[in-house]
Amino acid sequence: MTDSTNRDRSARTARPAGEGQTEHEGSRRGSLDDIRETYAEQASTMARLRRLDRLLVGRYRRRLFGRATGRVLDVACGTGTNAEYVPETAEYVGVDVSPEMLREADAELRRLGRGGTLAEMDAQSLAVRDDSFETVISSLSTCTFPDPLAALGEMNRVCEPDGQVLLLEHGRSSVELLGRLQDWRADAHFEKHRCRWNQNPLALVSQSDLALRESSTKLLGVITAIRAEPG
Numbered sequence: 001m002t003d004s005t006n007r008d009r010s011a012r013t014a015r016p017a018g019e020g021q022t023e024h025e026g027s028r029r030g031s032l033d034d035i036r037e038t039y040a041e042q043a044s045t046m047a048r049l050r051r052l053d054r055l056l057v058g059r060y061r062r063r064l065f066g067r068a069t070g071r072v073l074d075v076a077c078g079t080g081t082n083a084e085y086v087p088e089t090a091e092y093v094g095v096d097v098s099p100e101m102l103r104e105a106d107a108e109l110r111r112l113g114r115g116g117t118l119a120e121m122d123a124q125s126l127a128v129r130d131d132s133f134e135t136v137i138s139s140l141s142t143c144t145f146p147d148p149l150a151a152l153g154e155m156n157r158v159c160e161p162d163g164q165v166l167l168l169e170h171g172r173s174s175v176e177l178l179g180r181l182q183d184w185r186a187d188a189h190f191e192k193h194r195c196r197w198n199q200n201p202l203a204l205v206s207q208s209d210l211a212l213r214e215s216s217t218k219l220l221g222v223i224t225a226i227r228a229e230p231g
């Protein structure tokens with residue numbers, strides 16, 4: 001899985017800091033150390049909240065990630081929540097930058113009784129060969145990546161040309177009052193969770209090299225399911 005040889009496809013996505021953000025997001029970017037620290041504290045809580053996640057987001061995860069086939073790379077897999085929704089016939093590989101989250105993901109794979117591989121890795125420079133996964137999935141993650149366009153560029157690079165990239169992202173609500181509340185609390189939320197919760201995931205994907213194929217937005221306009229193909 002390691003030794004990335006050809007970085008041409010990801011190099012195309014390198015952009016100056018701040019680019020790729022919407023007017024609402026400002027320039028909030030954590031460092032990888034900030035992210036590791038935050039998720040070290042939150043890993044066990046996030047694993048405990050899986051039942052709530054299943055209730056709120058489970059059906060969207062199932063609908064989208066149930067379409068994953070072949071070798072599947074889950075970028076920023078966190079506590080391994082998506083493993084439950086990826087078909088058993090697929091080969092699951094999860095990567096994340098947080099060792100504590102990966103420890104929870106390992107426990108989740110064992111609980112589910114499914115095989116899989118986990119590795120500590122930065123989504124913005126994946127130690128994965130070009131075109132090596134039939135499906136790349138990621139959820140609730142672009143809001144935390146310091147450089148989300150670099151991470152989308154890497155997903156584009158490691159996905160087979162005929163493969164698919166499935167993203168389940170949250171963003172600024174289309175319900176204006178809720179959206180404004182998110183804007184108002186954006187700094188405080190970022191401080192606590194390293195998460196830009198008023199981002200616009202569709203705008204982000206449209207600025208990346210990925211080719212957007214389908215999208216649908218649910219749950220008060222907060223959750224967006226995206227199917228894209230490598231561009």
Ligand SMILES: C[S@@+](CC[C@H](N)C(=O)[O-])C[C@H]1O[C@@H](n2cnc3c(N)ncnc32)[C@H](O)[C@@H]1O
Pocket residue numbers: 032035036039075076077078079080081082095096097098101121122123124138139140141144145146
């Ligand atoms: C809100 S959690 C989502 C986890 C999981 N995908 C889910 O849907 O439950 C965000 C995850 O992104 C990971 N993350 C943030 N920046 C990352 C990076 N640059 N590379 C890899 N993982 C990263 C965090 O460690 C955390 O596990």
